[in-house]
Amino acid sequence: MTVKELDQVVVRFSGDSGDGMQLAGNIFSTVSATVGNSISTFPDYPADIRAPQGSLTGVSGFQVHIGAGKVYTPGDQCDVLVAMNAAALKTQLKYAKPNATIIIDTDAFKKADLEKAAFQTEDPLAELGVDPDRVIACPLTQMVKDALADTGMDAKAVLKCRNMFALGLVCWLFSRDIEIAFNYLRDKFAKKPELAEANIKVIQAGYDYGHNTHSSAMNVYRIESKQKEPGRYMDITGNKATAYGFIAAAEKAGLKLYLGSYPITPATDVLHELSKHKSLGVTTVQCEDEIAGCSSAVGASFAGALAVTSTSGPGICLKSEAMNLAVIMELPLVVLDVQRGGPATGLPTKSEQTDLLQVLFGRNGESPMPVIAATSPVDCFDAAYQASKMALEHMTPVVLLTDAFVANGSAAFKLPNLAEYPAINPPYVPEELKGTWTPYMRAENGTRYWAVPGREGFTHILGGLEKDNKTGAISTNPENHDLMTRLRQQKINNIEVPDLEVIGDVDDADLLIVGFGGTYGHLRAAMDELRAQGKKVAHAHFKFINPLPKNAAQVLKKYKKVVVAEQNMGQLAAFLRMKVDGLVPYQFNQVKGQPFVVNELVSAFNEILNK
Amino acid sequence: MEYTAQDFKKGQPRWCPGCGDHFFLASLHKAMAEIGVAPYNTAVISGIGCSSRLPHYMATYGMNTIHGRAAAIATGCKVANPDLTVWQVSGDGDGLAIGGNHFIHANRRNINLNMILLNNRIYGLTKGQYSPTSPRGFVSKSSPYGTVEDPFRPAELCFGARGHFFARAVATDAPGTVDILKAAYNHKGASVCEILQNCVIFNNGTHDAVYNKEGRAKNAIYVKHGEPLVFGENNEFGLMQEGFGLKVVKIGENGITLKDILVHDAHCQDNTLQLKLALMGDGDGFPVALGVIRDVEAPTYDDAVTAQIEEVKAAKKYHNFAELLETNDIWEVK
Numbered sequence: 001m002t003v004k005e006l007d008q009v010v011v012r013f014s015g016d017s018g019d020g021m022q023l024a025g026n027i028f029s030t031v032s033a034t035v036g037n038s039i040s041t042f043p044d045y046p047a048d049i050r051a052p053q054g055s056l057t058g059v060s061g062f063q064v065h066i067g068a069g070k071v072y073t074p075g076d077q078c079d080v081l082v083a084m085n086a087a088a089l090k091t092q093l094k095y096a097k098p099n100a101t102i103i104i105d106t107d108a109f110k111k112a113d114l115e116k117a118a119f120q121t122e123d124p125l126a127e128l129g130v131d132p133d134r135v136i137a138c139p140l141t142q143m144v145k146d147a148l149a150d151t152g153m154d155a156k157a158v159l160k161c162r163n164m165f166a167l168g169l170v171c172w173l174f175s176r177d178i179e180i181a182f183n184y185l186r187d188k189f190a191k192k193p194e195l196a197e198a199n200i201k202v203i204q205a206g207y208d209y210g211h212n213t214h215s216s217a218m219n220v221y222r223i224e225s226k227q228k229e230p231g232r233y234m235d236i237t238g239n240k241a242t243a244y245g246f247i248a249a250a251e252k253a254g255l256k257l258y259l260g261s262y263p264i265t266p267a268t269d270v271l272h273e274l275s276k277h278k279s280l281g282v283t284t285v286q287c288e289d290e291i292a293g294c295s296s297a298v299g300a301s302f303a304g305a306l307a308v309t310s311t312s313g314p315g316i317c318l319k320s321e322a323m324n325l326a327v328i329m330e331l332p333l334v335v336l337d338v339q340r341g342g343p344a345t346g347l348p349t350k351s352e353q354t355d356l357l358q359v360l361f362g363r364n365g366e367s368p369m370p371v372i373a374a375t376s377p378v379d380c381f382d383a384a385y386q387a388s389k390m391a392l393e394h395m396t397p398v399v400l401l402t403d404a405f406v407a408n409g410s411a412a413f414k415l416p417n418l419a420e421y422p423a424i425n426p427p428y429v430p431e432e433l434k435g436t437w438t439p440y441m442r443a444e445n446g447t448r449y450w451a452v453p454g455r456e457g458f459t460h461i462l463g464g465l466e467k468d469n470k471t472g473a474i475s476t477n478p479e480n481h482d483l484m485t486r487l488r489q490q491k492i493n494n495i496e497v498p499d500l501e502v503i504g505d506v507d508d509a510d511l512l513i514v515g516f517g518g519t520y521g522h523l524r525a526a527m528d529e530l531r532a533q534g535k536k537v538a539h540a541h542f543k544f545i546n547p548l549p550k551n552a553a554q555v556l557k558k559y560k561k562v563v564v565a566e567q568n569m570g571q572l573a574a575f576l577r578m579k580v581d582g583l584v585p586y587q588f589n590q591v592k593g594q595p596f597v598v599n600e601l602v603s604a605f606n607e608i609l610n611k
Numbered sequence: 612m613e614y615t616a617q618d619f620k621k622g623q624p625r626w627c628p629g630c631g632d633h634f635f636l637a638s639l640h641k642a643m644a645e646i647g648v649a650p651y652n653t654a655v656i657s658g659i660g661c662s663s664r665l666p667h668y669m670a671t672y673g674m675n676t677i678h679g680r681a682a683a684i685a686t687g688c689k690v691a692n693p694d695l696t697v698w699q700v701s702g703d704g705d706g707l708a709i710g711g712n713h714f715i716h717a718n719r720r721n722i723n724l725n726m727i728l729l730n731n732r733i734y735g736l737t738k739g740q741y742s743p744t745s746p747r748g749f750v751s752k753s754s755p756y757g758t759v760e761d762p763f764r765p766a767e768l769c770f771g772a773r774g775h776f777f778a779r780a781v782a783t784d785a786p787g788t789v790d791i792l793k794a795a796y797n798h799k800g801a802s803v804c805e806i807l808q809n810c811v812i813f814n815n816g817t818h819d820a821v822y823n824k825e826g827r828a829k830n831a832i833y834v835k836h837g838e839p840l841v842f843g844e845n846n847e848f849g850l851m852q853e854g855f856g857l858k859v860v861k862i863g864e865n866g867i868t869l870k871d872i873l874v875h876d877a878h879c880q881d882n883t884l885q886l887k888l889a890l891m892g893d894g895d896g897f898p899v900a901l902g903v904i905r906d907v908e909a910p911t912y913d914d915a916v917t918a919q920i921e922e923v924k925a926a927k928k929y930h931n932f933a934e935l936l937e938t939n940d941i942w943e944v945k
Contacts, residue, residue, distance in 0.1 A: 030940065033944075034942040034944075180942075187940060225944075229944065230943075230944050230945055231943070232942070232944075233941065233942055234936070234941050234942075235939075236939075244932075247935065251932045258691045260687055277935065278922075278923035278924070279920075280929070280931065280932070280935060281924070283690060283691065283916060285687070285690055287683065287686075287716075288712055291680065291683065291713075292683035292686070292713055295676075295680040295684045295687065296683050296690070298676075298684055299685055299688035301691075302654070302687075302688055303654075303687070303688045303689075304692060307691070321680075324677075415936050415941065418932050418933065453651065453652070453672035454651060454652055454695065455651060456651045459651050460672065461667050461673040461674065462675075463666070463667075463675035464659070464676055464677045473622075
């Protein structure tokens, strides 16, 4: 047995939906992150409500990418595939590299299992063309039963520990310190110590199995940490980071956080997360529909809360009218759109970037609305904070775009210090304006003042009808409507956003790679790979889409070739062409519901470079 | 502080002369003055429609929002700031057609809103189409040969959604209207007030039977909790139970005395008889019931939300963002 040094490795845990693959993957990523590796994870779960056990549609996967240096994506294909049953092997093999190590539980490859997974022969490895030398085939279920034989646990509970055996084996393969996993479990099951100890026993058994058998003389690997950034960390998914960002912003602004929502995949976890934190005063209302989710948030905003509504694309369709009400009433509101595959119900559990033009333009009338797109699971925190700050300080609804990939993926999150975040100062109407104030009086930056009910001397009526700029009364005056339309637009134009940053060969790139939101990691990794091949490339990624960063046109026109890569049919490209005179970018468009594959990006960009 | 109706008035209403909304608005101003909540602690939230213009004539906080969503918007407003007194104003189209879903759920959740339903059985603002409360066969611009559908009866919808408060008044009857508005305010929870209101242009006469004092004396019954259900110009008629239903009897005839008359119980949990009262008067020989028909105490949503937050605050050890972070599995990279 040899120990090989690796820069990075991708492990994919796969099994039945109930096999606990997510937990095994989470523990593995935490163990790795604790020693300073960079991590990025992504769960891939089936859309079926509860597919039959052992069936092809019931397989769920959890991919973990760990690196000595920074990793930006969960990885294209895995170096190690754990397949807890025959169906998992069959469906997940396509995510494994040709030379990947495959761990299987032979106890879940019996005749019935093979039939459920629609294998034609009794030799699944041969049928799939897998070299048996790459496979660690162990009677995993039996060994778990043996390990827990004297615990008195019932058969069902014993089987639930199978994932920990696989975890132990993977920990051995990558020379991980399993004590960290033990501590994790003791913490997690603090109220059920016997459960923690059973799981620990099984991890140890898996680890020992690898160690004792050298698992058919495979290599063992080490991933050293090269770019440690000291600090305290936690693992966080994009949805949880989004929820935390709202909580942080409300606390900073000194406001109550109100969420009006209706459950919808893949945004529901934000509702779940915020519903937990009543001890922070968070108010969540699960409404009767998407319309009420947004409408009630508008009502909460009027009442003086930091109001948020969370949804996915189909929900945006339903919320549009109430979003527009917030536009004309000029009230702060954050609309979270965790994008999924569409149109209609589409691909509810899969990821796309197909709502961009909808959130920019999908409303009646002239309806300018800021749009911010989070670039990674961890960035969801900052993006939610920034969206809240922008809404509150500029008295406008703001759309926060994330997507299923970013929302469900996770990475190590350095605990933020709220004191270091910028203050949030809503434009409350100054007391000295009492008596002369009217609802559409504006501060210097064009923002309407906020008069929250309960304040004496500032009673007023807002509404969906156009109002007179001076008196605030209903007005159909043509000049006034034209003026109000311009004032609402100018208010959004006045919002300051950070400049577009260019990385890579900033001065002399032959190709500028452009994207937005959740594809940041893949485009960044593709750029790194191209530069490693000796190509001159740069990457600019839009997080702030409306208003565009002031230097956007200058950046986009600086390079000979520009490619806009996005998970839609060219929505950002269309928007940029509209906003930047004469820009004709190349496009890379993929709408598969799956994350980009770095290798495919690299070859597509190489083709453009060679044109 | 004492308020007068003047303190709640603003602007010059733009409804058609004779529109029932004028009458209702005056009663609302008066009721609010008598209730005594400051205009700046009051929010009036409407949807879209003739009657939804109402907030513009209030010197309170308010919103004239989008069609059908007033109850949902009022819900967020009340839950976010339970200290506000929130009035939600809708017409029959706004409240029961496009906004029907929000109407029933606001009732089911029992949010402490005073929900006004101005029912003229017609779409006025769009110039004369039938509404979900127009009777079957109703001829309008969008039903030139008569409608072929049955209307909602607002009380039935309210009760079906487990509503705890339902009252009815005729717009032209100021004392009756002020009475139920005050009762609605005093009721903790969703309070539905159906206001029978005439549209002089597109549905003139729809409530004629009870629209003036003489008509009400003959065709309406004022129900009061704890009092016998009697009506008529000289209170000579009464209601009695008969089998599964009610019947109209003449006091003094067939040996019937006042003691035999059903006594109104607005606080009764079981809404069976209250519903029977609410549905009377549809050309069935019964009088139209006016007043507070149902008024039953129940936990309100907004109180429960606040109470739960306090409960969890006491039980959990984290109360700010920094403490929330510490509840996670944390590791340190050195």
